Amino acid sequence: MSFTELSDQEIQRRETLDKLRAAGINPFPADLYPVDAYSSELKSNFEEGKTVCLAGRLMSQRIMGKASFAELQDSQGRIQVYFNRDEICPSEDKTLYNEVFKKLLDLGDFIGVKGTVFKTQVGEVSVSVKEFTLLSKSLKPLPLPKTDAEGNVHDAFTDPELRYRQRYADLVVNPHVKEVFIKRTKLFSAMRQFFNDAGYMEVETPILQSIPGGAAARPFITHHNSLDIPLYMRIANELYLKRLIVGGFDGVYEFSKNFRNEGMDRTHNPEFTAMEIYVSYKDYNWMMDFTERLLEHCALAVNGTTSATFGVHKIDFKAPYKRITMRDSILEFTGFDIAGKSEEELRQAALKMNIPVDDTMGKGKLIDEIFGEKCEGNYIQPTFITDYPKEMSPLCKEHRDNPELTERFELMVCGKEIANAYSELNDPIDQRERFEEQVKLAEKGDDEAGQFIDYDFLRALEYGMPPTSGLGIGMDRLIMFLTNNPSIQEVLFFPQMKPEKFGEKKGPELDEQEQHVYNLLSKKGSMDLNVLKEQSGLSNKQWDKAVKGLRGHGVIEVEKNDKQLTISMVH
């Protein structure tokens, strides 16, 4: 839709703008409006006759001659407001009601009302308006759904494309959407509070990085002009937080917007939010206790209960959560024991389980594939999976009892990973070797391995990092579980979309083919339709389109006589 082509209703609203100004009413006044009440509050604490001042969008109008009901929607919800002609216009001049209220207000306009609270005959809490003010005009009609007496919503604004592209409209007309984002914010503040109460510090680390470290993913690349160097949008903030632990903070955390230049689907958006926290002198066992207490706290803060529904599943975030090693999990679901097996034995075992494998896969990758294929999906209730193979975890400390494993856990909910934690690797020599191993894997063709070595990070470790445990939580995934939304787009205000095309609609001027037909016709003024069609040399489709277009522009007309069609110019 081009900005130059307006719908009927949009034109009408622009005209009412002029009428308002002519009536001496500024449709976009600058003055503050002294709001002292909110819709839901008035309904829950009903006080007959209380004088209130509230503001919001006009969402419905039921005009019945000299009295009308309307609905006002503010940040908390909706409330009915009652307009009575003689209340609003006590004098002889009734234009404020008859003209301004009835004709110059449109649905979607922001208005302020002053009046008194009362209950209607049917018992609905309403505000009887004594005075109203237009606060801001709405020039574009909202996609307004209606709700009937049974609570069924009609004409709901549901098209996902429109909802995501025009989230502002989605939020106005779909209250349940707003609810999701309120919960999202509650989740963040609950988590902050939990960390702050524990004495940890919220920090900020670079988003533009010269080495995209801390994870393996394709980064977005940009360029810094004055330094003339490439910079990468961060794919993780892990290595920076650990530098701060080196620097002497006990606990640091950051809600990190990360960027990964990879596929998009209902669980992946190019930018997403991770929370990462690092606490010194702790290990991953401590972190498991901490994590389950954290999630219990967050679920309560968001939903008022630790239980949550996700699709067909009922889940409960009440601590403690089940813990199982990756080895025991694979043993349980496949009967195969991965302990002490060679790479070839693992590959054969995977093949027997019909899991596709190839030669680039090392031991760690093979185990991960088996787990992902056969075990992961079984964990519906929050479950810690512990002790991952070393090869998959280049930033994680080797397991204290088994050099093939690492002290790592992931928290699975409904078969999906929502948290990942380590006893952090703090041996700089081991860390250097692991990075070098990753580079080799990357060269071998493993696109999940990291290609960069962050030497500055190694230098930091050489100064010494205390034993530390770190935890990462996928905030978008977590809020999906807490609000029962199967798609990440529903929990992001502005999910990534292909850019919309504006202004490509054809204007009122004739296009090439239309002009061609018009020129031929203009020589005679009136012709047999088939003769003109033949002269034009256009294909059937092109001809049809051109004629329809010309008729649409109102420059020609087609008349049907007894047997022939005559086409002529309109003068």
Added chain:
RNA sequence: GAUUCCGUAGCUCAGCUGGUAGAGCAAUACACUUUUAAUGUAUGGGCCCUGGGUUCGAAUCCCAGCGGGAUCACCA
């Protein structure tokens, strides 16, 4: 990336085996002083996603494209 479905009025959607577009809501006008999906009467409103093809004739059939949804794959 693969498969599949969808794209018609501001919104939600009909539109048959091809014959020049329909409804409800929203809008406009009139009536109506406690309605609540208010009601009644009347009216206006369409590049039927784009391009090509088949046809006397395409919203409808065919091909391609664009945009979107779903499922799968990929993305620890």
